Amino acid sequence: MRGLQLTFTALLATTTSLNAAIVPLDRWSFRSANGSVRVDNASVPGTSHVHLMEAGVIGDPYYRFNEREYQWVAQEAWTYETQVTLPSDVSSKPTLVFETLDGVAHVTVNGKQVATTANSFVSHRIDVAAVLLPGVNHIQVEFQPVLQYTRNQADTYPYFVPATENFNTWTEPTRRSFARKAGSDFGWDWGPAFVTSGIAGPAYIEFGEPVVKLKDLQVVQVFPGGKEDLSVVDVTVRVALDGGKAKHENVTFDLFVNEEKKTTILTTIPEDWKEDTAIELLFRLENPKLWWSVGYGEPYLYGIRVDAWNSDFNSTLSHKIGIRQVELVQDDTHAGNVAGKTFYFKINQVPIFIKGANWIPADSFPTRTKASTISHLLESVRAANMNMVRVWGGGRYESDLFYAECDRLGILVWQELMFACGMYPRDTAFLQNVLKEVSVQVSRLRKYTSIAIWGGNNENENMMEQFVEAPIFPPGTTFNRDIAVVDFTTLFVDLIRPIIVALDSSRPFVDTSPSNGLYSVDPYVKRWGPTNGVAFGDVHFYDYNNDCQDYRMYPRARFISEFGFQSWPSADSLHNISSKDDWDSFQAFWKFLKYRERHENGTTQMVTQLERRFHVPFPFRNEKWLGEVSDVQDDKSFGFSISKRIESYLYLTQIQQSLCYQTAIQTWRRGKNVELGMTMGILYWQLNDIWQGSSWSSIEYSGRWKSLHYVAKREFASFIISIHKREDSKAAEVYAVSDVNEDLHVDVVYEIRRTKCGSLVKSIDRQAITVAALESRLIEELDIEALLDHGATSCHHRSCFLHVHCVVKSSTTGLETAACEDTYHFFAPYKHLNLGWGEVAAHSVVKTENGNAVVFSVELVATDFVALFVEVDVPGVLGYWSSNSFLMVGNETKMLNFTVSASENVDMITVDAFSRLITVNWLQKSYDNSVEDVAVQ
Structure with missing residues (x-):
């Protein structure tokens, strides 16, 4: 055969510990089912599209219309093959390990099937002692087309299991609920559908077993003085063991904290010790340095190292941990706009206003996501004053690097399990598959300080309302909410919740987002019903038809875990995946642009928002024109070239998007005030992009910050001045919003300036306004007509604007303690302003x-x-x-x-x-x- 051969000599350089060695399986042949497409020397980790790209069989899948052209890749069965040559005296107990098999796979060794896998979120360890032979061994992994698998599963299931279907997406209906694989691989309303498959993680053979190997650790923190006394913490480090089951005497376990030995125990590991047996090591810290999220202090990490050894072996495991408390507070309240329950996080007994965004997969092809990409995105989160990301349930559990970076940077993580926007089956095989997945992932991730909350899924309860109102069912079928409630409860309440409680009771768990929370925890009773209420739980809010810069449209909710508006990527991003011809005529560009639109009516919604306040270049003013026009040579109001008009339109969509978010964020940050909703968290949709297309992102696929990300940085600052005009009043209300944990004195200067040149018309000073710690308060109501004073200044709504400066000082020291960005307020839409021209x-x-x-x-x-x-x-x-x-x-x-x-x-x-x-x-x-x-x- 033409497959690759690996020899046992690789063992010499890959010793993991005494009596254990591995042979890496990183080179394979890769072929289609009929052999018409073949790649020799394919590099693993990798997936179908990546192998074909690297071999030159296909081009960049993101280029122009290639997603459509490369549908055949997902519809094909793909086979990996390699060979390993072993000596006659090979060590015993060989284990074939695949850390990620992305898709539905059948694994054979020397012609004998040794495993069938259908979960991309767990590793697979296969005992191959009975099938490996001295000499040449043939290993084969065959991937079935995932869409074929999900549709077959759906067809044989007793009833229809619905999931959302995406606009302009070739894979629909995907029946994706039946595959334990990233939901976004099938397409979403912000990304493409490639449904890639392959050996997406390291693959190797382990020979023998380590005598004892430190596998993983869990850290449990207890504050003996009670949760309000953080001066002393008792830390238990539970170290999971892996390896042989033989008895081991006189094993020493040493625990080091910041390289200082804190604990030593000498113990005997019994002969019958079970897999994942844990050894507990305890230490105490007095006056510990606490870990804080962005904006509230330093995310200090202690270095932990555990050494296990005796005369036969040694093994070491290191990790960094933060000392911190996390609590989700849901107390009864009768204050504010509606009686209900609070929903906010406390870190180290300090109420934290959550400011952040939702994280989606950084690429359709996970093996080409670089560590530098993850680091850049998370550095961008911190740089924009965000303190939380929500790892959305339609993607993937992220890499250890991701969570380690969040720990280092002080970014809290709302970690969802990988279920989103649909119902899921509950047959025995599916539930057993999920049980293993959740156990593996929670055990892996619970050691990371940054994880603040576990979420069961994204919008699955919410979908019950949508499926009733807008059914997407095959002819002859209807949505049965009673069955959906049982399905939901079986999976997320009866199966998943007990696993999380058993493995990590230190963090809160919500079974879905959004939700109305619970009537009670014991017994566990959900507050079923429409999930858009503002008095309980968290809210997802989307409204594309009303004016996004009207503060009244935003609900006075306790916590907003999703909201957003779309824009297009920059011209530079689109140039990278388009041809020159796509920019030569509006007809060509419109065809290219519409192909990348996956949110139905998204372009119309963007233009509708734009037209309220901006001049929109023809012919983008009306989507109907775009469908009819064959070419546009000139327009008097926009005389420059076609490509310049296109670039202008793309730029304006990003500006308008940022203004939408600015209004929403300011509204909800003012809403921290009890009378305005008791809002304590904003996670916008979405942080990043998976490709170059229209989306809700603030960072483009290239890593470039959109206007939105810079606006988020300003609006998520620890202190802001927020100005808005109430529709029932002639006054402009000025709020001071502080997330600083001390009382402040604020000096404010109000300036009226001319829109043409910015010259100063008048100025009003306000000194030492008191703002309490963590407060949102109204500090001034400005009479707009008196401010403009038409007769004395010749100012009117189109010719002048309000410019606000502020200085923030500590009320105790008098020193500047927080930055305060200048704020502007215009009294007319931008398209009606008397603007000047210059450079x-x-x-x-x-x-x-x-x-x-x-x-x-x-x-x-x-x-x-x-x-x-x-x-x-x-x-x-x-x-x-x-x-x-x-x-x-x-x-x-x-x-x-x-x-x-x-x-x-x-x-x-x-x-x-x-x-x-x-x-x-x-x-x-x-x-x-x-x-x-x-x-x-």
């Missing part, structure tokens, strides 16, 4: 290096006009600016810092090269083709 240019660039950090400092200068939504870009360089998408007044100079991602080859990025890459855009420039990029001076 914004970069005037100098300086490169500085501090260890591994490389920063480019750029001086930005505006001429005599007000530039709205100024955006600075450096196409092709991964990193982020200290600020972006901001306003500049006439003749203002602004210093910006660009932090280069650690993944970039910074030595290759000179000051000259960086300067040449800089582009600057602003609102008026997107309207006018006479303003070209100005070279750095």
Whole structure:
């Protein structure tokens, strides 16, 4: 055969501990069922599309319409083959290990089937002692087409099990509920459908068994003085053992904390010890350094190391842990807008206002996601003042690197199990499969400090309402809510909840999101019903038809775990996966754009929001025109080229998206006030992208921050000033919102400036306004007509705007204690403002290096006009600016810092090269083709 051969000599370099060795299986042949497509020397880990890309059989699946062209890959059965040559005296007890088999697989060794797998979320250890032979051994893994498997399972199930179906997606109906695989692999309303399969994790053969191997650890923290006394903590480290079952005497276990030995025990491991037997080691810390989430303190981590040894073996295991409490508080309340229960997190006895976003898989092909990608995204979370990410239940359990980075950065994790937007089967085989998966994943992840809560699924209870209102059932079938409730309860309450309680009772568990919470814990009784109520639990909120900048549309909910609005990626991102021809005519570009739209009516919804406040370039003003127009050569209001108009439209969608989120975030942060809803958390949809298409993301697939991410950074700051005009009043209300855990004195300056040039018309000072710790309060009501004072200033709603400065000081020391960004309020839509025209240019660039950090400092200068939504870009360089998408007044100079991602080859990025890459855009420039990029001076 043409398969690869591996020899036993590999054992010499892969010893894991005494009497144990491995042979890595990282090179395979890969072929289609009929052999018409074959890749020799395929690298594992890998999956079907990745192997074919690397061999040149297919191109980039994300390019143009390739998703459609490469449907055949998911519809094909694929076979991996390799050979291992073993000597006659090979050690006993060989185990074939696959850490991830993504899809439905049949494993054979020397022609004998040794395993059938159907779960992408667990590792597979297969005893192959009875089938491995001295000499050449043939190993084969055959993957069945996943869509074939799910449809066969659905067809033979006693009743129809519904799940959401996605617009413009070739795989539908997928019947994805029957596969334990990332739901987003089948397509979603923000991503493509590739349904890839393959050996997506390391593969190897273990020979013999380690005498004793430290497998994993769990950390249990108890504060003996009670939960309000954090001065002393008792820590139990439970170390799980793996290896042979023989009796071992005089085994020493040493526990080190920050390299200081804290505990030593000498014990005997009995002959009949069971798999995952745990050894407990205890230590006490007095006045421990606590771990805090972003914005509340340092995420301090203690280094833990356990050594196990005797005369026959030694094994070591290390991990970093944070000392912290986490609590989800759901107390009865009769205060605020509606009686109900609170829903907020306490970390170390401090109520934390949650600010963050939802995480989706970073790529359709998980084996090509780099560690640097994960690090860049999570560094971007911290840089934007976020303290939580929600790992969404339609994707994958993330890598250990992901959670270790969250621990290091102080980012809390709402960890969902991988179930989303549908009902699921409850036959015995499926439940047993899930039982193993949840046990494995909870055991793996519970050691990470950052995980704050376990979630059973995403929107599965919520789907019961949607399936009743908008059924998607085959002819002759209907939705039976009674069956759905039993299915839900069997899986998430009766099976999954007890596993989590047994394995990790230190964290809260919610069986779904959103939900109305529980009537009681014991007995466990859910508050069934529509999940959009504001008085209990968490809420998911989406409204694309009403004005997203009207604060009244946002519900006064306790905790918002999803909400959002769409935008398109930047022109640079789309250029990377399109051809020049796609930009030469509106007809071609529209075809390309619509293909990448997976949220039905998404483009119409974006344009509808845009038209309320902006001039929208023709022909994007009306989707009906786009369907009819064959080409557009000119339009008097937008005289520049077709490609420039396209770029203007893409830019405007990102600006409008950021304004939607700005309104929502400010509304809910003001809502921390008891009278406005007692809101204590915002997790927007969504942080990242899986490809280059329309989505709710704040970071593009390339890693570039959208306008939204910069706005989130400002609106998630520890202290903000929020201004809004009530529709039933002529006054503008000014709120101070603080997440600072001390009382503050705030100095505020209100300025009225002209929209053309930014010149100052009038100024009002307010000194030493008191804002209590963690408070949201109304500090001023400004009479708009008196503020503009038309007769004295010639200001009106279109010609002047409000500019607010603030300084935040500690009430005890008088020192500045929190940053306070300038705030702006316009009295008319942007398209009706009397705007001036001018230029914004970069005037100098300086490169500085501090260890591994490389920063480019750029001086930005505006001429005599007000530039709205100024955006600075450096196409092709991964990193982020200290600020972006901001306003500049006439003749203002602004210093910006660009932090280069650690993944970039910074030595290759000179000051000259960086300067040449800089582009600057602003609102008026997107309207006018006479303003070209100005070279750095």
